[in-house]
Amino acid sequence: MDFITGQALLAMCSQHNLPISAVMKQREITQGILTDAEIDDKLNTALTIMKNSAHDPLHTPQKSMGGLIGGEAQKVSRHMQADQNITGTILSKAITYSMAVLEVNASMGLIVAAPTAGSSGVVPGVILALQEEKSLADDIMYAGLLNASALGYLLMRNASVSGAEAGCQAEVGAASAMAASAAVEMMGGSPEMCLHAASIALSNLLGLVCDPIAGLVEAPCQSRNAIGVANAITCAELALSGIVNPIPYDEMVDAMYRVGTSLPMELRETAMGGAAATPTGCKLGCNNCS
């Protein structure tokens, strides 16, 4: 059981009457080297690391290696606890967790790249906030991770998830599409709805550039993860409401890649453009001046 497009994935879901997560698991069992039990074991490890990296900075903030970030997750969390938040609880938590994971990452802590280290806050941010607010069992979380990996696999295979190759839209954009689709399946949406959510998520962040200040995975990466979760939750809500994207997922993946490779190299992780190349960004260490 294998698929190389979103269209083929949907056909398999329909043929076998299975959700995306189950098809992805069968693909791994039949095409890869892992058994069902080994997959569950590795999913459990990934989920544990995600939970720790989303929660630890709330009580123990860490300064980043480059010194640009640290302590943001605790601030957002306290703001919510004081009932001062203007977003709902799910979004506030998702933002908090996504910022927390990037804080752990930037201070040399343990994270799960999903699909990359720079975008590692988005998937855990969304699925952990949903789990807590909707009281979801860990089995549903595994389904969410499997679903996200199916969408991410298609992006890696048919486009790119590298900021150096295709900008932040390929990292946070990809993570956001993965998380949007995962959220739809976790909330009982159909495979078609999952792909609509992911397709809208990609199109919303199309063109997003990769401009890390001082070349570090800190800012604007951390807050980009927050917008990644907001976009994912929004797109999941749209798809679950029955809204469809006129452009199919496979075509959006292709469009994202074409936009990414046509970005000038200054806007692809070189720290020579965007926020990194502003006067303040340069003072903090850009690659033009050093």
Next chain:
Amino acid sequence: MNFLSIFDVIGPNMIGPSSSHTAGAVSIALLARKMCPSTIKKVTFTLYGSFSKTYRGHGTDRALLGGILGFATEDARIRESFEWAEKYNVEYHFIIADDIPVNHPNTADINIECADGYTLWVRGESIGGGKVKIVSINHIDVEFTGEYSTMIVRQTDQPGVVAHIAQCLAHQDVNIAFMRLFREDKGATAFTVVESDEPIPDSILKEMKTNKHIREIMLIQI
């Protein structure tokens, strides 16, 4: 195209902040350590390109040293690898070669000196997403990734050596995924790199060494 697993997407589990500048650096150094037959006493790293410019903020220096100490990409000790090196009595130096051009922006050289006098020089490239390539051993160009069980044979470039290697592998029932010969000059030192899906048993070493042109064998198990 290589099979992309669930855990190539939801993974790797790694110490941040960067798959290429941190996790990749760990992997290059860990491969170099696995190639070393004895206890490492002193190591000198040379950082090029993007590694040389952003190594501090990405912890590339700690990552490289952590790999030499045997830490994997998800080992939390990487953050304190300078302290661990003191504890393990490993002397370390970093050379920042930001003005020397190299083929790949994320390149590091690792020069290892062991307690018994053995030395090894390796050049590695971090090619993205935590994936790496070793591109030179002792200044002879090679290419392997460490994603497979790997046997590296240092030999004199003479007829029959590769046939001998293939025969030894056949006797051990090892299926070859990739096998390539790299040499400097005709008749001089050459390297044969064999990559296999399954583990290459240590018991192969004895038969391998019966050929007088084989100088050294390194086994990297995944």
